[in-house]
Amino acid sequence: MxxxxPEFLWLLLLAxxxxxxxxxxxxRKKKMAVRYASLSIVKEAMGKGPGWRRHVPPVLFFLALVTMLLAAARPTAVITLPSQQQTIILAMDxxxxxxxxxxxPSRLEAAQAAxxxxxxxxxxxxxxxxxxxxxxxxxxQLPTVNREDLVTAIDRFQLQRATATxxxxxxxxxxxxxxxxxxLAALQVGRERPRGFAIDGEHKEKKEFTPVAPGSYNSAAIIxxxxxxxxxxxxxxxxxKMAADRGVRVYTVGIGTVDGETIGFEGWSMRVRLDEETLKQIANKTSAEYFxxxxxxxxxxxxxxxxxxxTVEKKETEVSALFALVAAGLSLVAAALSLLWFNRIL
Incomplete structure (x- = not known):
């Protein structure tokens, strides 16, 4: 934690x-008790009647004060919270x-089912x-919350040649x-799109792009x-690198044979091998993981x-409100016990 x-922690020296x-x-209460004539009043003033109970409310109130001081120092802790992730792109081979x-039953069918x-x-x-x-x-399928449309898109997959990860x-x-x-076309020929560009005859201005820290974009991810x-x-x-510069994590999943396998289809064959090293580099570069x-x-x-x-993420979050709540609870319990046992609040 x-x-x-933290400078507020110095106040704990007052405890x-x-x-x-x-x-x-x-x-002081014991010294003043001798002034009373009645023995029962003396005992009550000295606190011998209630016994240990007379110390409970003050102790709880003391703990409440300490907790309040901790809350004033604004403590933070790493806790698990619902993720702010709003969009996920499934890129499937x-x-x-x-x-x-x-x-x-096959790599494709297993991937579709998963x-x-x-x-x-x-x-x-x-x-x-x-x-x-x-x-x-x-x-x-464009990003949507409609799961039926997504399932339909997955079922429509058609196998093709080559692999362009x-x-x-x-x-x-x-x-x-x-x-x-x-x-994509501009990247494949190795040139940058100019600042002004046309789409369907309409001239648009390309927005300035400023790279951010890898993995810092929490609104989307790619699998x-x-x-x-x-x-x-x-x-x-x-x-x-493009994904990393935009803070987008790319989680990579390798399926199939690592060492390589020859696949035959319609009279032709090809040798396929899972490039784990590249997939790991992609994940590492974007602050994600490889599976x-x-x-x-x-x-x-x-x-x-x-x-x-x-769907969940660990974040360092300020928990001073939680400490304040505990302090308030301790104060209420201390006051309630004092009122119940001694007909007074502390």
């Missing part, structure tokens, strides 16, 4: 003085290698968009930031699932883990 105003004051008042059956289960676990207010990628990348990240970013002028290595398109590490799923069950567990991570 830390404190925003021992309060204890000494209480002891002095007890001694639909390259030909996803037909492989090393993950039952994605649907993931959607079911997310809070309804979280928007989800879907980007499908193979040799190119396209938006299969970098394109998937770029299209995901363009979906999250439609006003930033992120253009990319792939079973192969990039064979075409934008360099995935350059695309990851490996070797089976359908592993894939479901990965999505369950991601659901937990994206």
């Amino acid at each position: 830390q404190f925003l105003w 021992p003085l309060l204890v000494l004051l209480y002891l002095w008042l007890l001694r 639909v390259s030909g290698s996803m037909r492989a059956t090393d993950v039952q 994605a649907k289960a993931f959607l079911a676990e997310l809070p309804r207010h979280v928007k989800v968009g879907i980007v499908a990628f193979a040799g190119s990348a396209q938006v299969a 970098g394109n998937a990240i770029v299209i995901s970013l363009a979906t999250l930031f439609p006003d930033q002028g992120i253009e 990319m699932l792939t079973d192969g290595q990039r064979t075409t398109g934008v360099d995935p590490l350059e695309a990851a 490996y799923a070797g089976t359908a069950q592993d894939l479901k567990k990965v999505y369950n883990t991601l659901s937990s991570k994206l």
Whole structure:
């Protein structure tokens, strides 16, 4: 636990003085008790009747004062809170290698089932968009809270050739930031879009972009699932840098064979290998995590883990209000006990 105003903690040095004051008042009460003629009144004044109960309200009030002083120092603690994440982009590989059956019933079907289960676990207010990628990348479903539309988009996946993991990240970013002028074509030919550009004949001004800290954008995240290595398109590490500069985390999920496997289809074959190293670099560069799923069950567990991570988050939060509440509660209990036992408030 830390404190925003630690200088207020010096006030805790007054606590021992309060204890000494209480002891002095007890001694003073005993000295004054001899002035009373009635023995019962003397005992009551000396506090011998109530016994230990006479100390309970003052002790509770003392604890309340200490807690108030701690609250004044504005304590902070790392606690788990509902995430502010409002949009998640699922970037899913639909390259030909996803037909492989090393993950039952196939990589694609396992990925589809896990994605649907993931959607079911997310809070309804979280928007989800879907980007499908193979040799190119396209938006299969714009971000929406309608889970039925998302499931329909997942069921419509069509397998294609090649794998463009970098394109998937770029299209995901363009979906999250439609006003930033992120253009895949411009990146593929290695040039920046000019400040003024035209879309459908309309001239628009590109907004100035200022990089932020990686992982600092808490309103959106990207989850990319792939079973192969990039064979075409934008360099995935350059695309990851674009995400990092915008503070967007890219969680990567690898599915299938790490060592490589030959996949045959309609008279042609191809060698596919999961590029774990690049996926780890993408996740690290964007302050996210990489997950490996070797089976359908592993894939479901990965999505369950991601659901937990994206719906709750640990944040350093000021808890002075909680301390103030405890102090108020202690004060009320102390006053109530004193009134109940001795017909007075402390």
